[in-house]
Amino acid sequence: MKVDGNIGIDLATVAENAKEVEAAGYSGAWTAETAHDPFLPLLLAAEHTSEMEIGTSIAVAFARSPMTTANTAWDLQAYSKGRFVLGLGSQIKPHIEKRFSMEWSHPAARMREFVLAMRAIWHTWQTGDTLDFRGEFYKHTLMTPFFTPDKDELGDFGTPKVFLAGVGPLMTEVAGEVCDGFICHGFTTEKFLREVTIPALQRGREKAGKTMEGFEIVGPSFVVTGNTDEEMEKAAVGTRQQIAFYGSTPAYKGVLDMHGWGGLQEELNALSKQGEWAKMGTLIDDEILNTFAVVGEPEGIAPELSKRYGDVIQRISFYAPYASDPDRWASVMAALKAA
Numbered sequence: 001m002k003v004d005g006n007i008g009i010d011l012a013t014v015a016e017n018a019k020e021v022e023a024a025g026y027s028g029a030w031t032a033e034t035a036h037d038p039f040l041p042l043l044l045a046a047e048h049t050s051e052m053e054i055g056t057s058i059a060v061a062f063a064r065s066p067m068t069t070a071n072t073a074w075d076l077q078a079y080s081k082g083r084f085v086l087g088l089g090s091q092i093k094p095h096i097e098k099r100f101s102m103e104w105s106h107p108a109a110r111m112r113e114f115v116l117a118m119r120a121i122w123h124t125w126q127t128g129d130t131l132d133f134r135g136e137f138y139k140h141t142l143m144t145p146f147f148t149p150d151k152d153e154l155g156d157f158g159t160p161k162v163f164l165a166g167v168g169p170l171m172t173e174v175a176g177e178v179c180d181g182f183i184c185h186g187f188t189t190e191k192f193l194r195e196v197t198i199p200a201l202q203r204g205r206e207k208a209g210k211t212m213e214g215f216e217i218v219g220p221s222f223v224v225t226g227n228t229d230e231e232m233e234k235a236a237v238g239t240r241q242q243i244a245f246y247g248s249t250p251a252y253k254g255v256l257d258m259h260g261w262g263g264l265q266e267e268l269n270a271l272s273k274q275g276e277w278a279k280m281g282t283l284i285d286d287e288i289l290n291t292f293a294v295v296g297e298p299e300g301i302a303p304e305l306s307k308r309y310g311d312v313i314q315r316i317s318f319y320a321p322y323a324s325d326p327d328r329w330a331s332v333m334a335a336l337k338a339a
Contacts, residue, residue: 001305002027002315003336004053004218007045009036018045021052024326025333028053030087030317033060039072046080055085057183057218057317058165062090062110063100066117066138073160074122074149082157087183088115089165092251103137108170110137115162115178122159126151163218167252169200176204181216181314187246188220189291190308192255198312219313222293225301227325232297236289241281243292248272248280259291298328302335310339 005026007017021029029045029052031038038056045054054076061069069086076084090096090111096104113135120133124143128151131143164175165183175182182201184193205212224239226232246252248268256262264283271280289295294304305316316336 001310001313001337001339002216003333004028004030004057004315004317006030006032006317007041007054009034009038009041011041011044014041015044015048018049018054022049024329025337026052027315027337028055028085030055030057032057033063039076042076042084043079046076046083049083051083053083053085054080055087055163057087057163058089059087060091060096060100061088061114062096062102062104062107066114067121067140069114070118070121071149073118074125074154077157077160078149078153078155081155084160085163085181086160087163087165089183090171092249105137108168108174111164111171112174112178113137115164115174118162119159119178125149126154126159161216163216167255169196172197172200173204173207176201176215177208178204180214181218183218184220184313185246185252186221186242187252187255187292189255189259192258193220193309193312195258196254216314217312219305219309219316220292221317223301223305224289224293224295225298227298227328236295237281239293240284240289241277243284243288244268244280245272245277247284261288264288298332299335301332302339305336306339 003026005021005024007014007021007029009031018029031041033056038059042054073084073086090107093104096102117133117135117138117140121131121140123129124131125148131140133140161180163181163183164171164179165185166172166175167185167187172182184197188197202212205215222239222243224232224235226235247256247265250265250269253262253265256265268280268283294301294308296304
């Protein structure tokens, strides 16, 4: 199992963080699109590491065009010498329309076309063929030599792998059809993964005439652990609040419904509209916490992750305070990789 870490988004510290994450033995490191751009830190990470993969988990696709995203991904792939993974996500309608001032419609179909458009652009840059992508949502029909990157910039590395994050079956099926991997949303349980996510991915692969061979699934990333009781409690409080935040989103209600907790979504949503973020976390009891998250001392994390997901995921995002007890975390990392 590949084990991925996080390098943060602070440009002043990301280089040192990236070096620490690679030294700690992580297979890859991700950035997220929250309050800052997700791509800029990866340039520094690429400069200060040599082996681990780097990627976005996630960059908001619909805040960009296929062309601008293709450009950025191409450059990071070239500079990192083939270590970049483009992880995309859709965000939700209010953010796309009201925060980014971009169009929102038919998110699964639009995402499918977005990825195909990027691949068409990359194909033109690599082969010199005429760019002629005409879809329902995107059209790219102009590419002149002045705006075409040198195909030799990628060397033998090829274009970046594209991963897609999702929850619902339609978006998940798109990932299986047109992407190289799938990023399970943190708001995913083992039951949902096995009964909804995996079948949808398989349908998508079948549409593309492919098997699951070589397709990477990044498993759910809620892990509550620590070196001390205080660290454990801090991690638990933060995770409860994160679960509550996601649980308040109507689009994710299906996960709660599967476990008989559908009524919780309306309650969390109402509190979110009142700005009661801390109170929302108190509604996540131990049963819910342990369903969404792997909870326990560091040495128990790898066995539990393996038990839940070992036969269906290829990599896991694992956030741990390894720097405070490097010897202990070295053994935990070894167990995770062997899981």
